[in-house]
Amino acid sequence: MIWYPYEQMKTMRAPYKIVNAEGVYLYTEDQKLIDSVSSWWSVIHGYKHPEINQAIEMQLKKFAHVMLGGLTHEPAEKLSQKLQSWLPGDLDYCFFSDSGSVAVEVALKMALQYYVNHKETHRTMVLALEHAYHGDTFKAMEAGDDEDYHFVLKAYGKSKDVVHIPTEIDALEHAFAKYHDRLNCFIVEPLLQGAGGMKMYDISFLKRARELCDQYDVLLVFDEVATGFGRTGNRFAADLVLPDILVLGKALTGGYIGHAVTVANRKVYEGFYDDAPFHALMHGPTFMGNALACSAALKSIELFEEQDYMSKIHRIEAITRREMEGFSDRRIKEVRIMGGCVCIEVYDSDTIKGYQQFAYKRGVFSRPFLKYLYAMVPYVIEEGELIKVLQTMKEWFSKKY
Ligand SMILES: Cc1ncc(COP(=O)(O)O)c(C=O)c1O
Incomplete structure (x- = not known):
């Protein structure tokens, strides 16, 4: 059942x-x-939708899925190229996964390992928002702050690695002053906090967050799984304030097939790019870059733009x-x-x-x-x-x- x-x-x-x-x-x-x-x-x-249906059907005639481990294919290549040109700034490096929660896990792991790769292993902390929701997997739950969803985490006691603050500039400045040298990232649902109660806040908070992240060299992560693709009245909140890592899901495929992407900027990508094998991002969901999902996403973005x-x-x-x-x-x-x-x-x-x-x-x-x-x-x-x-x-x- x-x-x-x-x-x-x-x-x-x-x-x-x-x-x-x-x-x-x-x-x-x-x-x-x-x-x-x-x-x-x-x-x-x-x-x-007739056009998304058709895009999936056409891909289905070729193949539904092949893994991205040692293989690649046109729908995933085209989607990463499209996102690279469509997303703001140098958010150019697309790591695909099968759900928003997993894409958040990837973002949090990227932020942690970025500093581990730079020998800053003390940066284990994540700054997040009160009422945040980032998905139901374990680290995403920890970054989240909603007891109604995640009360089971109480069994572990309060996390030492995640600090939650309200969407107030004073609290933001205070948190950076106190924890900046231990933080690897600040993760937010920008402008609109969905599952935490459709809470809305002002762009000035995010602008100040960007300044503080720059000042203290902390990565800014936007979880736009819910807000992306226009939901806030902006194409992406990332068009207004540029994060270092952007997470997209849900509407990425027009809601057709579960898929998500964690998009890193050049600075983050280069933090992994060198000769040391152990500096690689050790992650690889079986269904990442699923060809049907990528075909649906490409058509979805095309409709979004053209119409x-x-x-x-x-x-x-x-x-x-x-x-x-x-x-x-x-x-x-x-x-x-x-x-x-x-x-x-x-x-x-x-x-x-x-x-x-x-x-x-x-x-x-x-x-x-x-x-x-x-x-x-x-x-x-x-x-x-x-x-x-x-x-x-x-x-x-x-x-x-
Ligand atoms: C902001 C945000 N992040 C992450 C997720 C998790 O996405 P998924 O349900 O695809 O795992 C959600 C789902 O509602 C969400 O709203």
């Missing part, structure tokens, strides 16, 4: 069974639902702001909007219990968590469909208790 994610199997409600998916719609046997979650924020072009997805995202934000303007309720703590993300934070998680079923009946799929009712829609959504998603959220609060 299936062991479902983030669920107490004894008490969980039966999941909705999807029999088809097309555009922004999920189909069960008896309902047509707008997917307001984009399958965990990844399906930016909607489901069953001016940034203007679609700006339109989603404008409609969302218009529809949510003046909306409030005594049970709501805050309504937050950034790019293609809207979040209603309530005071009490009980307030949004039952919302999923309520939305289902109205033709919307939603998956609120804790105190957060949110939407991160596919970018191809029509105005009427987006309004329906937002109206459904608002309608819930017009219910009497």
Whole structure:
């Protein structure tokens, strides 16, 4: 049987069974639902996109997968070339992996080994943010700061190697003053912290982080697994402030196939590039550079560019702001909007219990968590469909208790 994610199997409600998916719609046997979650924020072009389907089918006729150990192939080469030219600055060196969590592990390992290779073995610490979420593998959990997901780590006691700070410049400066000579990196979800509660913060924090990382020679890592490909209203936060290592996943393949990439700049890459074999990056997920995933990613990026997805995202934000303007309720703590993300934070998680079923009946799929009712829609959504998603959220609060 299936062991479902983030669920107490004894008490969980039966999941909705999807029999088809097309555009922004999920189909069960008896309902047509707008997917307001984009399958965990990844399906930016909607489901069953004819051109992505075709790109995968064409590659499938050649081969589905070969390993990158001692072999290479055109889809992986082309994708790395595309990312090299498309990403800002000298973020040119692409290490592929099969999921966002693994790509975060690779980034954290890269940052540690970068200093080990430079004989700075005392730099074992990672600076991270409060409410951070970087995935569910062990080091990613440690860099994360969300007990709701990672309470099991408490069994080990408090980590000496990770320090969490709030998104406040004072705290940032204080942390650098105190730990700078022991830090190898500062990892952040830039501008928008997703699974930690759709928390949004200002670019000035990241600009100051860049300055401090330069001043103290600490690597800046942007985990853009969730924020990348336009979700914050910027193509990448890395377009605004340049990190040393950038992690992408989720929408990389248009949400088609699990794949991710850890992209290093020249400085990081050169920290590994020499004659000593033990200075190599000893990592190699079996499915890294999967040919179907790379073909989907190439087509996804092509669509993103050719069809001016940034203007679609700006339109989603404008409609969302218009529809949510003046909306409030005594049970709501805050309504937050950034790019293609809207979040209603309530005071009490009980307030949004039952919302999923309520939305289902109205033709919307939603998956609120804790105190957060949110939407991160596919970018191809029509105005009427987006309004329906937002109206459904608002309608819930017009219910009497
Ligand atoms: C910011 C961030 N990093 C990493 C991950 C982990 O990605 P994956 O679920 O593909 O392992 C997620 C997943 O939600 C994420 O939001």
